[in-house]
Amino acid sequence: MRGKNSISTGGGTCTGDRDRKGSRFGFGFRWGRSKLRTASDALTLSDVVPGTDCTIHRLYGHGPARQRLLDLGFQPGRTLRVLRNAPLNDPIEVQLGDTFIALRRQEAEHVEVAPPSDTQQKQGDTDD
Amino acid sequence: MSRLHPPLTPSKSKVTRMTDAPRRLSYGIALAGQQNCGKSTLFNMLTGLRQHIANYPGVTVDKKGGAYNYQGTTYNVTDLPGAYSLAAFSPEELVSRKVLITERPDVVVNVIDATNLRRSLPLTFQLLEMGFKVVVALNMMDAAKRRGLEIDISALGQRLNSTVVPVVGRTGKGEAELRAAISDAAEAPAVPQARLNYGPLEDAVAELHSALAGNERTNDNLARWRAVKLLEDDQETADWLAGRLPDATALFARARHMRDDFENKHRLSAGDHISATRDRQAAEILKHCFVDTKAGTVPVSERIDRVVLNRILAPLVLVATVWAIYQLSIVQGYELTKITWPFLAGFRNMVADVLPDAGFLFDPHIRSLGLWIVDSINTLLNYVPIFLILFALIAILEDSGYMARIAFILDRILHRFGLHGQSTLPYILGGVFAGGCAVPGVMATKGIPDARARLATILTVPFMNCMAKIPLYTLLINIYFPNEKGLMLFYLSTITVIVALLVARLLTGTVLAKEQTAPFVMELPSYHMPTITGVLRRAFDRTWLYIKKVGTVVVAIAVVIYVLLQFPGVGADAREGYETRAEASVTQFYTALEGNPHREAVKDPAALVQLINVQAAYKARRLNASSKEAARALDDGIRTDYPQFAPFVLRDRTPEGKAAMRALRNLANERNTIRREMRKERIETSFLGHIGRGLEPVTQFANFDWKINIALLSSFAARESSVATLGVLFDQEEGENATLEERMGSQQASEGRTALSAVALMLFFALYPPCLATVIMVRVQTQSGGWMMFSIIFPTVLGLGVASLVYTLAYSLGMTGMQTMTAVYLLALGLLLLVALPKPWLPDMPWQQPQEDSA
Numbered sequence: 001m002r003g004k005n006s007i008s009t010g011g012g013t014c015t016g017d018r019d020r021k022g023s024r025f026g027f028g029f030r031w032g033r034s035k036l037r038t039a040s041d042a043l044t045l046s047d048v049v050p051g052t053d054c055t056i057h058r059l060y061g062h063g064p065a066r067q068r069l070l071d072l073g074f075q076p077g078r079t080l081r082v083l084r085n086a087p088l089n090d091p092i093e094v095q096l097g098d099t100f101i102a103l104r105r106q107e108a109e110h111v112e113v114a115p116p117s118d119t120q121q122k123q124g125d126t127d128d
Numbered sequence: 129m130s131r132l133h134p135p136l137t138p139s140k141s142k143v144t145r146m147t148d149a150p151r152r153l154s155y156g157i158a159l160a161g162q163q164n165c166g167k168s169t170l171f172n173m174l175t176g177l178r179q180h181i182a183n184y185p186g187v188t189v190d191k192k193g194g195a196y197n198y199q200g201t202t203y204n205v206t207d208l209p210g211a212y213s214l215a216a217f218s219p220e221e222l223v224s225r226k227v228l229i230t231e232r233p234d235v236v237v238n239v240i241d242a243t244n245l246r247r248s249l250p251l252t253f254q255l256l257e258m259g260f261k262v263v264v265a266l267n268m269m270d271a272a273k274r275r276g277l278e279i280d281i282s283a284l285g286q287r288l289n290s291t292v293v294p295v296v297g298r299t300g301k302g303e304a305e306l307r308a309a310i311s312d313a314a315e316a317p318a319v320p321q322a323r324l325n326y327g328p329l330e331d332a333v334a335e336l337h338s339a340l341a342g343n344e345r346t347n348d349n350l351a352r353w354r355a356v357k358l359l360e361d362d363q364e365t366a367d368w369l370a371g372r373l374p375d376a377t378a379l380f381a382r383a384r385h386m387r388d389d390f391e392n393k394h395r396l397s398a399g400d401h402i403s404a405t406r407d408r409q410a411a412e413i414l415k416h417c418f419v420d421t422k423a424g425t426v427p428v429s430e431r432i433d434r435v436v437l438n439r440i441l442a443p444l445v446l447v448a449t450v451w452a453i454y455q456l457s458i459v460q461g462y463e464l465t466k467i468t469w470p471f472l473a474g475f476r477n478m479v480a481d482v483l484p485d486a487g488f489l490f491d492p493h494i495r496s497l498g499l500w501i502v503d504s505i506n507t508l509l510n511y512v513p514i515f516l517i518l519f520a521l522i523a524i525l526e527d528s529g530y531m532a533r534i535a536f537i538l539d540r541i542l543h544r545f546g547l548h549g550q551s552t553l554p555y556i557l558g559g560v561f562a563g564g565c566a567v568p569g570v571m572a573t574k575g576i577p578d579a580r581a582r583l584a585t586i587l588t589v590p591f592m593n594c595m596a597k598i599p600l601y602t603l604l605i606n607i608y609f610p611n612e613k614g615l616m617l618f619y620l621s622t623i624t625v626i627v628a629l630l631v632a633r634l635l636t637g638t639v640l641a642k643e644q645t646a647p648f649v650m651e652l653p654s655y656h657m658p659t660i661t662g663v664l665r666r667a668f669d670r671t672w673l674y675i676k677k678v679g680t681v682v683v684a685i686a687v688v689i690y691v692l693l694q695f696p697g698v699g700a701d702a703r704e705g706y707e708t709r710a711e712a713s714v715t716q717f718y719t720a721l722e723g724n725p726h727r728e729a730v731k732d733p734a735a736l737v738q739l740i741n742v743q744a745a746y747k748a749r750r751l752n753a754s755s756k757e758a759a760r761a762l763d764d765g766i767r768t769d770y771p772q773f774a775p776f777v778l779r780d781r782t783p784e785g786k787a788a789m790r791a792l793r794n795l796a797n798e799r800n801t802i803r804r805e806m807r808k809e810r811i812e813t814s815f816l817g818h819i820g821r822g823l824e825p826v827t828q829f830a831n832f833d834w835k836i837n838i839a840l841l842s843s844f845a846a847r848e849s850s851v852a853t854l855g856v857l858f859d860q861e862e863g864e865n866a867t868l869e870e871r872m873g874s875q876q877a878s879e880g881r882t883a884l885s886a887v888a889l890m891l892f893f894a895l896y897p898p899c900l901a902t903v904i905m906v907r908v909q910t911q912s913g914g915w916m917m918f919s920i921i922f923p924t925v926l927g928l929g930v931a932s933l934v935y936t937l938a939y940s941l942g943m944t945g946m947q948t949m950t951a952v953y954l955l956a957l958g959l960l961l962l963v964a965l966p967k968p969w970l971p972d973m974p975w976q977q978p979q980e981d982s983a
Contacts, residue, residue, distance in 0.1 A: 059400070064217040065647035070403045071212035072649065073247050078407075083430070087439045088540035091549075091648060098244045100430070102536045104543070104648040 045094070046108035048082045054113040055079045061110040069111065072101055079116050154202040155314040156231060160224060160255060161239030162248055163210035164529075164653035166267045168192075169297035169662060170239055171207040174307070190574075191223075198307050203314070206233065212247075214254050216364045218577065218646070225364070228258065229350070235313045236260040237306075242272035242279060242294070243654065245418060249410035250403070252288060257356065259321030259349040261313045264292040265306055270299070271654065276422030283417035289322070298659050321349050326405050329398060332359055332386040339379055345372045358383040359390075360399045429654040433533070442537050449530070450556055453521050458564065458595070461514030468513050472506040473752045477745065485741050488733075489710050489802065497690055504686040508679060508901065511595075515568060515674060518557065520667035522572070525553075527658035532650060539648060544964050545629045546636025547588075548581035549648065555585075558592030560625055566590045566902040567674060570909055577650075580643035584632040586909055587919055590898035591628040593621050597893060600843075603854070604890055607873040608883040612946055619953045624894050626956045631926070633963050639918075681904045689842060692816040698809055706806055713798040720791040724784050729772035740799065742770055743777050743792060816841055829932035830892060831885040831939075840892070844900060883945025888935040891952065895927035 048054050056076050059066055073096045074080075080096040091104045159174075161167040171179070175194030192207035208227055209220035216222045228236070236255050240248040255262050264285075272279065285292040291309045295302030326333055336355035340346045346354070346369060357365040358380070370376045387398045394401065436445050479502050483495040525531045535549025542551050551573070558569030569589040576582040601620055609616045698706070714736065721727040730736045746766060753759040767774050775785040776792045811817050820837035827837055839854045854872060876885070897920045898906065907916040938948040 065649065067215050067217045068212065068647060068649045070400065070407075071215070071247075071250070072651065073407065075404050075407045076400075083433075084437060085439070086437075086536055086540055087442045090540045090543075091536060093433075093437070093536065093652060095430070097246050098427075099247050100433075100652040100654075102532070102539075102648070102650045102652050104539065107647045107649050 042112045043114065044109045045080075045082070045103075045111040045113050046092070046105040048113060050082050050084045050092070053079055053081045053116050055116045057112040057114045059111055061107075065107055065110065069103075069107070073097060073099060074111060152201065152314075154204060155235065156233040157203050157205045157310060157314075158227060158231070158233035158236050159205060159207045159239060160228070160236050160251070161208075161210060161267075162212050162241070162251055164651060165210070165239045165241040165244075165248065166297045167207065167210060167239045169659070170237075170265055170267060170295065170306075171205065172662065172665065173297055173300055173303055174203075175205055196307075198311050201311070201314075203310065206231070211251070213251055214258075215360075216362065222364075228255075228260070234261065235263060235310055237263050237265055237310060238290075239265045239267050242266045242268050243275055243277060245279070246407075246410050246414055249413065250406035252290075253322070253324055253406050253409060254353075256288065256290070256322035257324060257353045259319065259353070261316060261319055262288070262290045263306070263309045263313050264288060264290055265302075266292055266294045267297050269294045269302070270296045271656075275427060276420065276425075278419040278421055280417035284413065287413045287417065289319075298656075318349075321352055323352065324405060324409060326356070326402060328394065329359060329390060329401055329405075332383075332390065332398075335386075336379070336383060339382075340369075343373055356402060359387060360402055361387060427654065429529070432655055433652070436530075437533060437536065442533075446534060446537055449525075449534075450560075453518070453525075453556060457514055457518035457521055458559075461517045462595075464513040464517070465510055469510060470752050470754060472509055473748070476502050476506060477748050477752065480745065480748070485737065486744070488714075488737050488740065488799065489706060489806070493694070496694070497687070500690050501683055501686050504682050505679065508682055509675070511565060512671060512675070514565070515671045516667050518568060519670045520663050522553065522557075523663040523666035524658045526666075527656060527662060529653045529655045532652050535650065536652065541964070542581075543648070545633040546581060546584050546640070547629075547632050548576050548578045548585070549650075550576045551581060551585040554589045555592060555625075555628070558589040559594050560592055564592055565594050566592060566898050567905050568670075570902060570905040571670070571674065573909060578644075578646040578648075580636055580640050580645045583640055583643055583910065583915065584636050586906055587635060587915070587922070588628040588632045590902050590919065590923065591624050591631065591895065593624050593894075594899075596899070600854075600893055601890060603869060603872070604886045606869045607876075608886040608945055616946075616949065619949055620890060620894060623953055623956055626960045627895060630956070630960060630963065682901055685900050689816075692819075693811055693814050693842070695815060696813065698806055698813070702806075702809060706802055709802055710799070713795055713802075716798075717791050717795040720794070721788065724787055724791075726772075726775045726784055726788040729776070739773050739776055739792070740796060742766070742773050743796065746777050811838065827928065830888045830928060830935050831881060832889065832892070832931075833881075836889060840896065844897065884935060884938055884943070884948055887938075887945045887948050887952075888931040891934060892927040892931040895923050895930060897921075897923040897927075 042057075043054075045054070045056075056074055056078050058076055059069060059074060078096065080094050083093045083095055083100070085092050086102075089105075091102045092108055093100060093102050095101075159167055159171055171192060171194065175196050178196065179192060179194030190209070194205045194207070196203050196205065206227060208224040211218065211221040211224045214221055214225045214228070216225050227233075238252050238255055240252065252262065252264060266279070266281070266284075279294075281292050281294055291313060293302055293306045293309045295306055333352065333355050336358055337352045340351040340354055354365050354369065358369075361384075366376075366380060369379070373379060390396075390398045390401065396404075435441055476499065479498060480495075483498045484492045486492075486495060522531075525534075531550075531553065534552050537549075538552050539549030542549060553575075554569040554572045556564070556569075557572050558564045558566045566589050569592065570586050573582050573585045573589070576585060601617065605613050605616050714733075717736075718727070721730075730739055746762065749762055750759060753762055763778055766777055770777075774780075775782075775788045777789075780786060780789065816838055817834070820834040820841060823837045824832075824834050827833075832840070835854070854868065897903070903916055903919060906919045907913060910916065934948060934952055938951075943951070
């Protein structure tokens, strides 16, 4: 089962190599997800264990969903924290800056994330 | 990457008042802001009671307008719907943008949640880019202070080149400063549109801008903003330009080329880049005028959520909240209606006095119609106390921020059935557990952002058990299932939810499949203590809206139903028969009074009719009298106004008085009997009666006879009337004094109807089309006559189909009523579980996937 023990901060670099596996980071990650629209092997927001921080890498999808995410501050480079799952595991709640946002896993899968790393923070665009 | 250039370029000259320009008498102000920024509180603060609500044509977004005076000038305020940006994806954004462009307000007051600056500023930039004179109202400064956020107001104002006014909408702090700032801005000269530097896209923006500026039809102060919009691939802007530019296609092609070019070079879409530039600009500004002194501490809201949204506690808190709402509004509100009902009854008595008097047998139509309308209105107004409480509680839920959490908790379940987390509230209002009303339920669907889920909710809320369905259930259960009351009521009150969810799934998979859906990405606002004025205002506004919208239509329909029930009326022969009987009873009355001194008072027939009317009015009033004193005052009134009638009407100890009273009572009873029989015949031969009979060939499969058909038809006007109509149709024989249960039971039994027929009837009633008031609300909320018709026809077909199928099958299998109901219930439950539970062959349930053991 997923648990706190799967969180570790030891991460690789996040230069966007597409074959990253969550397990390499010891990140909360479930495999075998085969959503067609998202990169099946990339780590998405839906895979992040509650209580963990991560950095937004890129957004998938288009249209209203994407626009709403952008408007709420889901900008590549920003760091957010996954706070909790709803009682039935879906949706999830995340904290992005001072904003608390609930989103379905379906939408969370459109957000590709990476563990927060030094390279990302140097860009000066993480959260205050 | 694009580095930030000097922020927003217009020279930072402090706005100076133009002394020589003539002062204008009025200015247009628009209030713009994101959701949950406290915009409506500020709107109320500015305009007080001078406001009005209207719908924008074609969308269900409310348009709120108001006005206030400041130093002799009128300021007309439009409250734009809350929108995160002006991207024109959601109806709110579309409406906001349309108003801003077409109405060009003199000043835009941008309301910003001070605790959420970074997310708020991109909207401010967009307003500045559109060239508006912007006054920033930095709201919720108290919350920001508590959170330890320090904001350098003047630095922020300089950066934005706008006046920034710190306010606390809840307490009214900063109100005077805000009004002054708006006035200053209104009288200041126009500002040029701000230019955000888009870095690598800047050349493209400039090129498109000059193209637009080159044509006089597109060269206004929105030209640069439109250029940016073109690069964002904004359809609205393209449509606007297409009608004005001769070479629009070429321009669009050029814009597309520039977008593709940028995307290839930077591996980033132009739209994303523009959005990111605004976000970075916000971060850049905050770096210079914002300090979080308590960074790293957990906000209070999050601490509350750790309990309230805890996986185990969340359902408990939710159930407790829903139970509290139900108790306070439906149960206590119902108690309250016992206090308010006498006022409504008093109103009816008053109208009865004003209208022409009733005849002995035949009433003037104006009287019966008048009272019929008053009764319909009273039925509606009777629920007002319940609505007031309900709407106040909902306002508290909304203002406190818990409503969004409800959606968060329940979305998983509701989404399975094509609904939305925010469908919870409409269902609660509609009466998930016996006793609600579909009208506020349908009204409450307004907040659901997903069009498909919203329509599905609107169309399924009427399946809930509204308060008016209960009397018919009670009647039938008392007749046919006296020993299994509890179980039967449980079946009925839960099967409706099951059916509603199943129907929602069915509709979203079929007729609603093409409707637009919206992502579930929702801000969970910080918890706030609701203000009393805010809550009361919302409760009264919504209740008033209900009365206004529904009231007018109910009156119109009441008239139609009246005509259908009253005409063509009793035939001449039958009429003669009734008259003969009436004459006989009058003769009997006079015989009884032979030698009685009180006979003088009713010498002629006119006096007799007056006496009967006085007695009827007295009885109605007496029933409504709340105290002994009131009753005594009523008696005294009779003694002074009609001294000659007093012995007939009031208790009198003399033998003559007793005889007079007895004679009148007999006459009144006889009159009532004749009138009731006449009414029965009138309904049977009425247009509605013919329709009821005409429907028998269709409804026979569900074993409904014409009487039930009429009751069901008339209950379309108002559910309550189903039992009342049955009461008239299953009329008692003379001298009998049986309850409606006994009468209906024995009559139905003699016609071969069993408990099974009752099950079919109850199932039909559970699935029955919404009442008229609800149908009207469906029309209002969907803005479509088509969906209104659908909301009537679909449940009728479904209800009749289910009732016929159940009856025919169960009859041929020889099942009892109870067995049938249990079978139907279990079947429905099974179907629900089949739809709801994860299906292994459909790989879309996250927890179905094999999970990784920790590496």
